[in-house]
Amino acid sequence: MSELNDLKKKLAMSSRMLFNAQLVDHSGHISARIPGSDHFFILPHPVSRATVAADDMVVADFDGKSVEGKYKAPSEVFMHARAYKARSDIESVAHLHNHMVATLSMVDKPFYPASSNPGAFFGPGPMPVYMDPALIHTIEQGDAVARTLGKGDAVMLRGHGSMVVGQTIEWVFAACVDLEEAAVRFYQASLLGPVRVYTDDETQRVMKGRRKGSVVQKIWDHNVAKTKLARLMEGI
Numbered sequence: 001m002s003e004l005n006d007l008k009k010k011l012a013m014s015s016r017m018l019f020n021a022q023l024v025d026h027s028g029h030i031s032a033r034i035p036g037s038d039h040f041f042i043l044p045h046p047v048s049r050a051t052v053a054a055d056d057m058v059v060a061d062f063d064g065k066s067v068e069g070k071y072k073a074p075s076e077v078f079m080h081a082r083a084y085k086a087r088s089d090i091e092s093v094a095h096l097h098n099h100m101v102a103t104l105s106m107v108d109k110p111f112y113p114a115s116s117n118p119g120a121f122f123g124p125g126p127m128p129v130y131m132d133p134a135l136i137h138t139i140e141q142g143d144a145v146a147r148t149l150g151k152g153d154a155v156m157l158r159g160h161g162s163m164v165v166g167q168t169i170e171w172v173f174a175a176c177v178d179l180e181e182a183a184v185r186f187y188q189a190s191l192l193g194p195v196r197v198y199t200d201d202e203t204q205r206v207m208k209g210r211r212k213g214s215v216v217q218k219i220w221d222h223n224v225a226k227t228k229l230a231r232l233m234e235g236i
């Protein structure tokens, strides 16, 4: 029981931290698989991402149907549901309306996140782009996003934002922060000239130092502190 309460509390914390980092606005959401089940906790549709509390979480199934909770699930719950269905290796999913990643998704130019060290959370090669700009309101659309994600850690949604997946809420949160930072750097570097994209070998070596629990914890702790300073962590 307390494990589930911890999960809900971490989701509420991460939502407020994503808001404080300007990675979600009135919309965007994070979720966590209920361990060993075919259900997950997700933020509710109507509650502000800046004030959501543990008890507000909705339980949904892998068809995107709400099965428990006082509020309804977000309309794009299908993105989360079908990612869990397709990927038994992931425990948490975030959908962001992250400004710079959304901007890069609008240009016909591949985005290589791992051309800056924060982007090393995302392996070599360009990030896949889901091209249909419509909101993800059906199982079929959720499946199509999951197919574009493949075995990767994130997918860009054209003109919309992104979806980031991982094995813990903390990992997904840290990856969300680093993805936007990588996008900002890629954009700024692109204005100056052709980007010096890391080779696969360089990416692997940077990944070795960056994709680690200790780095994730440091990013998490820093953002907990920042969000407390902004007085956004009360009444979790």
Ligand SMILES: [Zn+2]
Binding pocket: 027, 028, 076, 095, 096, 097, 135, 160, 161
């Ligand atoms: Zn959205």
